[in-house]
Amino acid sequence: MKIRTQILAATSGAAVMLGGVAQAEDYKAVILQSLTGGAAFIGKNVADGATLAAEQLNEEGFFGEGNKLVFSVEDDATDRTQTLSLITRLAADPDVLMIMGPTSGSVALAGANVANEREFPVMTTTNSMEVLENGPWSFIMTQPASVTMPFIADYTSETLGVETCAVIGVKDNEAYVALQRMYEDLITEAGVDIVSNDGVALADSDFSALATKVASANQDCVFVGTPAAQGANIILQLKQAGLDPSTAILGHNAFASPTFIEKGGAAVEGVYLIGAWVPGGGDDAFSQEFATSFEEKMGFPADEWNAMGYSGMQVVAHAIRDAAEADNATREGVRDALGAQEDVPVVVGTHSYSFDEERVPYFGMKVLQVTDGEFAVAPE
Amino acid sequence: MLAQQILNGLVSGSVYALFSLGFTLIFGVQKLLNFAHGATFMAGAFIAYYCTINGLPFFMAIGFSMLATGLIAILIDLIAFRTLRKRGNAEFPALVSSIGVDLILVSIAQQVSNTQVLNFPFGTFPIQFYNILGLRISLLQIVILVVVAVLVAALIFYLKKTTFGRQVRAVATNERAAALLGVNAQSVYLQTFFIAGALAGLAGVLIGLLFNSIQFLMGEPYMLRAFVVVVIGGLGSVQGAIVASLLLGVAQSLTVAYLPSGLTDAIIFGLLFLVLLVRPNGLFGDINAVAGGTRQ
Numbered sequence: 001m002k003i004r005t006q007i008l009a010a011t012s013g014a015a016v017m018l019g020g021v022a023q024a025e026d027y028k029a030v031i032l033q034s035l036t037g038g039a040a041f042i043g044k045n046v047a048d049g050a051t052l053a054a055e056q057l058n059e060e061g062f063f064g065e066g067n068k069l070v071f072s073v074e075d076d077a078t079d080r081t082q083t084l085s086l087i088t089r090l091a092a093d094p095d096v097l098m099i100m101g102p103t104s105g106s107v108a109l110a111g112a113n114v115a116n117e118r119e120f121p122v123m124t125t126t127n128s129m130e131v132l133e134n135g136p137w138s139f140i141m142t143q144p145a146s147v148t149m150p151f152i153a154d155y156t157s158e159t160l161g162v163e164t165c166a167v168i169g170v171k172d173n174e175a176y177v178a179l180q181r182m183y184e185d186l187i188t189e190a191g192v193d194i195v196s197n198d199g200v201a202l203a204d205s206d207f208s209a210l211a212t213k214v215a216s217a218n219q220d221c222v223f224v225g226t227p228a229a230q231g232a233n234i235i236l237q238l239k240q241a242g243l244d245p246s247t248a249i250l251g252h253n254a255f256a257s258p259t260f261i262e263k264g265g266a267a268v269e270g271v272y273l274i275g276a277w278v279p280g281g282g283d284d285a286f287s288q289e290f291a292t293s294f295e296e297k298m299g300f301p302a303d304e305w306n307a308m309g310y311s312g313m314q315v316v317a318h319a320i321r322d323a324a325e326a327d328n329a330t331r332e333g334v335r336d337a338l339g340a341q342e343d344v345p346v347v348v349g350t351h352s353y354s355f356d357e358e359r360v361p362y363f364g365m366k367v368l369q370v371t372d373g374e375f376a377v378a379p380e
Numbered sequence: 381m382l383a384q385q386i387l388n389g390l391v392s393g394s395v396y397a398l399f400s401l402g403f404t405l406i407f408g409v410q411k412l413l414n415f416a417h418g419a420t421f422m423a424g425a426f427i428a429y430y431c432t433i434n435g436l437p438f439f440m441a442i443g444f445s446m447l448a449t450g451l452i453a454i455l456i457d458l459i460a461f462r463t464l465r466k467r468g469n470a471e472f473p474a475l476v477s478s479i480g481v482d483l484i485l486v487s488i489a490q491q492v493s494n495t496q497v498l499n500f501p502f503g504t505f506p507i508q509f510y511n512i513l514g515l516r517i518s519l520l521q522i523v524i525l526v527v528v529a530v531l532v533a534a535l536i537f538y539l540k541k542t543t544f545g546r547q548v549r550a551v552a553t554n555e556r557a558a559a560l561l562g563v564n565a566q567s568v569y570l571q572t573f574f575i576a577g578a579l580a581g582l583a584g585v586l587i588g589l590l591f592n593s594i595q596f597l598m599g600e601p602y603m604l605r606a607f608v609v610v611v612i613g614g615l616g617s618v619q620g621a622i623v624a625s626l627l628l629g630v631a632q633s634l635t636v637a638y639l640p641s642g643l644t645d646a647i648i649f650g651l652l653f654l655v656l657l658v659r660p661n662g663l664f665g666d667i668n669a670v671a672g673g674t675r676q
Contacts, residue, residue: 023568036490038597044495171642199642203601205593208388216381229497233592240509242516263592265502300494 024066027329030074030090031313032111033125034102037078037175038202041101041227042305046125047073050100050316052294064322065131069317073339075268076102080110087111091118095324097334098143100316101125112138120372121335123316125308126175132359141312142175143195143254143276143349143361145182150272151365153186157263159367159380160248160272162220164193168210168234170223171199178227179252187223195219200234207234211241222247228257228303232264239267248272253365257303261373272378274365276348277307279375287347304348311346311363317355318344360373384515385455387632389520393629394528395590398583398622399602400609401535402453402576408430408616409572411471411550415478417580417606418455420486420600424449424581425588425598426489429498438504442585446578453577454570463568482599489596498594505589524586531579532622548572552616608648612655614662623663636653 026301031050047157049074055223058068074090077084084103090096091114102111108124115122116135124131127142147227156162164185171179173313184194195217198210214222215238222238224231231251240248249271256275261268279301281287290310294302318341323333344353349363367380395493403417424445429443455509460477464470508519539545552557560566586596587602609628613620631651635644 036487040490040495041497193442198636198640201601203595203597204593205587205591206392207591208392209385209636210466212388212633213381213382213637216384227497229499229593229595233497236592240507240518259496263497263499300496 001288005051008242017054023206025063025093025324025329025368026068026070027063027097028070028093028095029097029128029320030072030101030315031098031123031203032074032076032083032086032090032100032122033309034078034107035073035075037076039078039103039105039107041202041302042125043076043078043101043258045303045305046101046103046309046312049306049311050313051309052290052297053310053313056293057313062317063321067324069320072380074101075179076105076107076111077106078103078342080107083107083111084114086117087114087120087122087224091115091120096120097320097329098122098316098338099313101134104128109134111138120309121331121338123312123338125312127213128174128178129360133282136339139338139355139359140361141315142308143363143365145178146274146321147360147362148185148253148274148365149179149182152272153183153190155272155378156221156223156248156250156366157190157192158185159378160221160247162192164195164219165328166196166202166214166217166219167194167223167225168198168214170202170221170227170230172201175203176254180223182254183223200230200370202230203229204230204231207237208241209239211237211243215241215243219247221250224251225253225254226251226258227254229263232262232268235264235271236267252306253277256368257305258301259303260372261375264370266273268370269373271370271376273368273370275368275375276363276365277304278368278377279303280367281347284347284351286345286351307347311348311353314346315341382656383513383635384635385637386630387515387517387521389630389633390626391590392630392632393626394525395583395586396602396605396629397532397625398528398579398605400585400616400625401458401532401615402409402579403606404610404613404616404621405572405651406576407610408549408618410461412461412474413471413478414456414461414576415475415519416460416481416644418479418574418603419489420449420453420577420599421580421584421587422489422574422599423452423597424593426492426498426584427581428585429500429594432500432504433491438500439555440580445585446581447647449575449581449584450578452544453573453580456577457569457573457607460490461540465569477554484613486596486599489563493596495596499592500590501590502592516549517590520590527586528583531582535575536618549632552620560567604645605648608652610662612652612662614664617662617664620662620664 029045033047034040084235100123102108105124106166112131116137121137123139123141125141127144129231131140170176179331193211251273253274255273256277256280281291319338321331322337339359342354352365366377370377406414425446461480464473468518472598479670547563547568550563555565609624613624636649
């Protein structure tokens with residue numbers, strides 16, 4: 001079992017060291033993500049974005065003069081046993097107000113289950129609605145497939161007007177499978193014929209047989225529902241196998257990462273995708289500031305999951321502050337404040353994050369296209 | 381498409397052969413399952429990648445990577461296996477020990493790569509395609525087939541026709557008798573680990589280059605396939621490992637091409653059980669066959 005813990009303190013507490021000032025409050029939360037294991041490609045990036053957000057919020061005195069968010073980063077290791085053990089331990093610490101995590105899959109579901117038993121708020125990274133069904137203490141941070149996939153499905157059937165499509169997806173991650181199934185259902189309803197449907201494992205890199213198969217078939221589009229680097233690799237191998245250049249290639253929001261263009265190079269030119277995050281921040285000042293500060297800190301550009309982590313921490317911070325301002329900085333107070341969040345400024349989607357009355361998050365999406373080696377809003 | 385898929389399968393299978401040969405060689409000589417072999421394979425790709433992006437010419441990076449993974453494999457033997465071997469009955473403890481080494485190497489690679497998928501810079505190897513008899517084949521695929529064929533032939537020659545090879549077979553057959561005849565078994569172990577590590581490292585580089593992807597978990601699927609290869613080929617059989625690797629590569633391509641790809645692993649392992657039912661000792665089965673010798 002590997003646990004990496006970082007305890008980071010705020011720097012804005014000088015005033016509270018002086019006598020005669022109201023006592024400073026520490027609000028304790030834990031970022032519990034998959035830093036190792038199969039979901040580390042999501043969890044590590046979410047944790048990096050969330051950590052930056054928490055540091056910045058403390059620096060700017062977001063929680064009030066002298067108050068700060070005291071947070072630690074823990075590793076769920078994409079492992080249910082470790083996750084359950086950690087949540088149980090954290091739930092026993094009355095100072096911990098909530099957890100941002102766990103990351104995805106059965107780990108998040110198991111975490112949601114124990115969190116509801118312990119009446120301990122968790123905001124999992126997954127978009128699985130089953131997390132919400134577990135009880136009122138578990139939230140999801142990312143938009144479910146029913147919210148995101150209509151953006152790219154409508155673009156496929158209506159804007160591009162394709163009639164046949166090959167689908168390639170990840171078979172061993174439930175979040176990716178859910179996105180792919182939703183896409184398939186939506187385009188099928190719109191009259192698009194799915195001519196082939198193939199699954200790959202997250203650790204796979206040899207797609208030569210699959211690429212030959214798809215390139216040898218006739219279809220108007222290929223939908224690739226995988227993480228960015230793997231998707232770029234699949235598209236590269238599809239092109240090398242002789243895929244008709246006129247075939248439209250589409251993907252979901254995982255492609256909205258600088259990694260996608262870096263790994264795919266010229267092969268991914270023209271690919272359509274949906275993105276909550278426009279690399280570089282697009283035309284939104286808050287997003288641009290995040291992109292700059294993230295790259296300065298980490299040494300590489302932010303991707304979709306980094307931006308989600310950053311945005312998720314904004315929502316968590318607003319909930320904690322609202323609960324504190326209502327003089328109810330308890331787990332119950334934070335849970336209620338979290339579910340009531342509306343129009344929180346974030347760096348993803350339409351830059352405004354809200355939960356509806358069913359605790360389903362909404363922050364919108366954009367259809368993007370790789371144009372001249374950069375992401376641009378796709379033509380309508 | 382059938383011929384193209386068979387060609388794809390042969391290229392993949394030839395790299396499986398490089399990977400599996402080292403695995404089966406160690407098993408043949410020591411009767412140990414080295415679970416850290418996948419991590420050695422991954423380390424080969426990582427080392428060549430970092431050498432390349434730091435300016436070392438690619439072919440020198442390959443050589444350096446093979447040398448380094450050979451040394452890593454020796455270290456694995458010294459740290460994880462040697463002490464256990466001295467105690468006797470080392471099979472199970474060594475298996476656990478090698479899993480531990482694997483986890484350490486994978487964790488290091490994850491930290492070094494920051495969990496990112498890496499790839500060799502574009503242009504590291506010329507991207508050229510040829511159409512031969514209706515088949516689309518890249519220069520890299522041709523080079524891989526030739527390199528693997530040469531290395532496999534060299535390894536077989538080394539094991540069959542040289543003093544070292546005779547020593548390997550002697551130790552594999554009966555370590556005590558070999559020692560009485562003056563063979564230094566420890567030296568044989570170190571050399572076999574070095575060869576196995578260097579071959580795994582080269583396989584890692586070739587896979588990283590061929591499929592444009594280097595990541596810390598890249599060894600895991602290859603370890604699973606190596607098990608299939610050594611069991612189908614016959615435990616410890618070098619020739620069996622080569623034939624089984626090529627068969628596995630082709631079977632994998634054809635199942636992806638003609639059957640739902642989600643079933644690929646199920647079908648491959650189904651074939652494994654089928655082979656075991658018909659030939660329990662594998663295709664080149666001699667239950668005592670070890671790197672060309674017969675264990676006493």
